[in-house]
Amino acid sequence: MEQLPGMRPRGAARDPMTDDEQIRTYLRSVQSSLHVSRVHRRRVLEEIESHILDGSAEHMLTGATRSEAVARVIDELGPPEIVGMAFVQDSSPVSRITGVRRWLPLVLPGALLAMVVGGIVWVVTIGVRQGWTLGSQIALWSYVRTGAIAALLVLAAAFSIRRADHDRAWRWRAWACTGCVVAYLMFDLVARLRLIVT
Amino acid sequence: MRGYLGMLLLAVLTSGPAHGYALSAELRRRSNGLLLVVEGSLYPALHRLEAAGLVASSSEIIDGRRRRLYEITAEGKEALEEEIRSWNNFQACVHEVLREIP
16 A cells, blocks of 8 residues: 555654654544544544544653654554544444434524514515604614524524534533523513513 | 454443543553554544444543543443343353364
8 A cells, every 4th residue: 555645664764753743744644534524523633633642641651752652652553544444434423313303402593583584574574665663673673683693593503513413512502502592582571571561 | 353342442431431542551451462452443433332322422621632531321331231241152152162172
């Protein structure tokens, strides 16, 4: 097999590469054969880098120089193209939540956004047909503000759901967006009730 | 080796949560250095176990860098017991066959 740039055969004389350069070169070579999603790739590269740093720290305790220690751990990990390909063969996402359930945290933020967009269309239609009153301008501003918040929550929930495919800890962040919508609606409801009461 | 790597990783994780390098070091230690795990195959195996719900992972920042800790789940413990039973049966079968060598 053709040698990847920056890699050397085992036992060959070492290039005068710094330790960090060795690590970077190895990670770059792994990355080039790692055809998985961006999020998964980042996780894999972080884990391998962490492995090299942990391993070299342990080898240094036995008297190896940092350079020797890094080279040893890299040798133990194996050829970078094989490491990368092993992940490609097992590239199934970490999360087992699939189908409709996967997107459940997006329902409430999405519903709020849809309602607000409907409200904006309605206010603009009334405003254009019957003229812009102070009331319709205030309503439009209120809808735009709520729409901006809902759009942000939709984006945050979608991002968290995608991250949760590779890191389950992100799942609760996706649900936190639903929590934010509930909190916002409660806050809005309380504000409206106060207005009615006063 | 690949067929047993999952079981071995689950077995090591029963001692408590660990990150990738600690797992490979523990495998080496417990096998007196005889078990030659290609360390690059360790993480795909861990990801497979996580996808199957047998281990869970969490990411934390230690000494300024992100590290991922793996721990066995309740499902993982059940799967390990099943794997051990199956391994013992296999071992007993092989033993029976070898016993009759004249």
